[in-house]
Amino acid sequence: MKVSKSIYLFFIPGLILYSIFFLYPTLSAFFYSFTNWDGISDAFNFIGFDNYVRAFTGDTIFLTAVENNLKFMLFVVIFQTLFALVFAIFLVKNTKLNVFWRALFFFPTILSSVSVAFIWMFMYDANIGLINTVFGAVGLGFLQQNWIGDTSIAIYSLAFTQVWFHAGQMLIIFVAGLHSIPEDLYEVAKIEGATKWQTFRKVTWPLLAPSATIVIAYTTIQSFKAFDLVFAMTRGGPNYSTEIIATYIYEIAFRNYNFGYASAISVIFMFIIALITFLQFKALRSNRVSY
Amino acid sequence: MGRRIAIGIYAVLILLPLTMVLLTSVKTLEQTFNNPLGIPIDEGLTFANYVNIFREETMFGYFINSSVVTLSSVSLTLLLSCMIAYGIVRLGNWLGNILFVLFTLGMMVPAQVSMVPLYDLILTLGLTNSLLGLILVNIAVTMPVAVFILTGFMKTLPKELFEASTIDGATNWTTFVRIVIPLSLPSISATAIFLFVMHWNDLLYPLLFVTDNAYKTLPLALLDFQGQYETNYPMLFTGVIIASLPMVLAYVLLQRYFVAGMTAGSVKG
Numbered sequence: 001m002k003v004s005k006s007i008y009l010f011f012i013p014g015l016i017l018y019s020i021f022f023l024y025p026t027l028s029a030f031f032y033s034f035t036n037w038d039g040i041s042d043a044f045n046f047i048g049f050d051n052y053v054r055a056f057t058g059d060t061i062f063l064t065a066v067e068n069n070l071k072f073m074l075f076v077v078i079f080q081t082l083f084a085l086v087f088a089i090f091l092v093k094n095t096k097l098n099v100f101w102r103a104l105f106f107f108p109t110i111l112s113s114v115s116v117a118f119i120w121m122f123m124y125d126a127n128i129g130l131i132n133t134v135f136g137a138v139g140l141g142f143l144q145q146n147w148i149g150d151t152s153i154a155i156y157s158l159a160f161t162q163v164w165f166h167a168g169q170m171l172i173i174f175v176a177g178l179h180s181i182p183e184d185l186y187e188v189a190k191i192e193g194a195t196k197w198q199t200f201r202k203v204t205w206p207l208l209a210p211s212a213t214i215v216i217a218y219t220t221i222q223s224f225k226a227f228d229l230v231f232a233m234t235r236g237g238p239n240y241s242t243e244i245i246a247t248y249i250y251e252i253a254f255r256n257y258n259f260g261y262a263s264a265i266s267v268i269f270m271f272i273i274a275l276i277t278f279l280q281f282k283a284l285r286s287n288r289v290s291y
Numbered sequence: 292m293g294r295r296i297a298i299g300i301y302a303v304l305i306l307l308p309l310t311m312v313l314l315t316s317v318k319t320l321e322q323t324f325n326n327p328l329g330i331p332i333d334e335g336l337t338f339a340n341y342v343n344i345f346r347e348e349t350m351f352g353y354f355i356n357s358s359v360v361t362l363s364s365v366s367l368t369l370l371l372s373c374m375i376a377y378g379i380v381r382l383g384n385w386l387g388n389i390l391f392v393l394f395t396l397g398m399m400v401p402a403q404v405s406m407v408p409l410y411d412l413i414l415t416l417g418l419t420n421s422l423l424g425l426i427l428v429n430i431a432v433t434m435p436v437a438v439f440i441l442t443g444f445m446k447t448l449p450k451e452l453f454e455a456s457t458i459d460g461a462t463n464w465t466t467f468v469r470i471v472i473p474l475s476l477p478s479i480s481a482t483a484i485f486l487f488v489m490h491w492n493d494l495l496y497p498l499l500f501v502t503d504n505a506y507k508t509l510p511l512a513l514l515d516f517q518g519q520y521e522t523n524y525p526m527l528f529t530g531v532i533i534a535s536l537p538m539v540l541a542y543v544l545l546q547r548y549f550v551a552g553m554t555a556g557s558v559k560g
Binding site for chain 2: 004014020102104110111122123128133168266270277
């Protein structure tokens with residue numbers, strides 16, 4: 001049956017807004033990345049690939065930011081996924097108590113990044129923070145650290161905060177995934193005398209692959225986009241030890257007024273994310289089975 | 292047994308920081324520095340921080356700005372995204388597929404990629420220091436994930452419904468309003484909650500476009516408190532509580548929908 005032409009009108013308002021405020025700026029990031037525009041003056045020159053060359057050869061801070069971002073991502077992806085998976089298995093049954101626990105663990109997700117940043121700045125505070133105070137009180141003073149002031153551990157302290165922030169959300173996705181596994185597979189495994197580990201290895205894990213794909217892909221993207229949290233907690237400091245790509249783009253653009261260079265880094269950023277997403281989907285797809 | 296201990300530890304890990312926020316907000320700065328974890332039993336708790344924050348800061352203003360931006364962004368994103376999703380499903384051909392890809396492409400691109408040109412655009416349009424600027428950008432940025440979720444849902448609606456409605460002489464708009472919207476309510480409400488959380492908590496765009504206190508939203512105002520009160524945690528946490536209150540209340544009341552909405556949205560990426 002033919003649809004009336006008026007259906008095209010349904011796209012118009014959305015398309016206009018989307019083009020002006022999303023497509024246009026995203027595409028012009030490519031354009032500006034080949035210029036030396038400072039963001040203020042009207043004039044700028046085309047400088048070819050100079051910005052890109054500079055990023056990879058002449059800018060150690062950018063490389064540090066990439067490295068920090070990878071550290072942050074690995075920590076978050078590994079620990080958040082494991083954590084969420086283990087607790088999803090613990091809380092899989094829909095009992096009243098389990099539903100309550102899931103709701104509690106999910107809670108941080110609804111807070112703003114700025115709020116979470118403040119909470120953890122207090123927890124990590126070297127002098128009055130809860131962590132150091134507790135270590136001091138129980139005679140574990142040697143474990144006290146300047147959690148977000150020490151350049152060698154700050155990025156991991158931020159990554160831990162990110163896990164605290166979002167693990168509950170991933171837990172829920174895993175619970176949904178576990179619920180979609182047919183009960184009789186477990187019964188068969190039981191009859192066959194499979195151990196708990198074998199059941200997990202042969203039944204749960206392979207059938208959980210779609211949820212795992214979603215969790216890992218989402219967590220990865222999330223850890224690259226953790227701008228709000230990092231910006232509010234450390235602004236990339238101390239001494240660039242928590243600078244990630246997103247905060248670095250902000251710094252180059254709005255502190256150093258080098259819009260051309262910031263755009264080039266943005267484009268690189270986009271490609272890094274596209275590449276990682278692509279590789280993950282490929283790796284996790286090949287893992288899929290169905291019974 | 293091990294399972295119970297693990298759950299207990301996780302619960303403490305979540306509850307302890309939250310308890311500290313509540314407790315610190317009813318202590319003085321001096322009490323916080325002298326005994327950060329203690330409860331000042333002799334001196335009693337104080338609500339001075341709550342009074343002071345409203346006295347020193349235009350909290351009501353921030354609150355209203357956040358509410359206006361969030362409510363407008365959520366409702367307009369939903370309306371426009373529903374229209375697009377319906378359009379895509381009704382077209383059901385190659386053009387519909389292309390439009391679906393075009394609109395959902397945005398899910399792959401992190402907001403930070405376009406922040407530089409976007410800032411320039413907002414400046415050129417004279418939309419800095421305005422709530423309208425924030426709303427327009429919010430709509431464009433969250434439209435991809437909304438279109439993604441809503442199209443997925445509307446595809447499951449039986450095609451015969453649209454056709455029967457057309458035979459009865461209904462226009463596309465009437466079919467959309469009378470049939471598609473009511474039937475899509477579960478998916479719309481899930482998307483709405485996801486958008487609510489995102490827009491209420493957003494920091495990046497206010498940070499980029501707003502410098503005037505009169506247009507600041509709560510997250511940006513909170514961030515500024517940090518510059519102003521530094522490590523005055525009692526004040527910072529009072530701010531945190533006030534800024535989080537609407538979300539926390541909504542979460543307690545609509546918990547089931549929140550979980551559904553936030554996981555529907557997490558398919559993003």
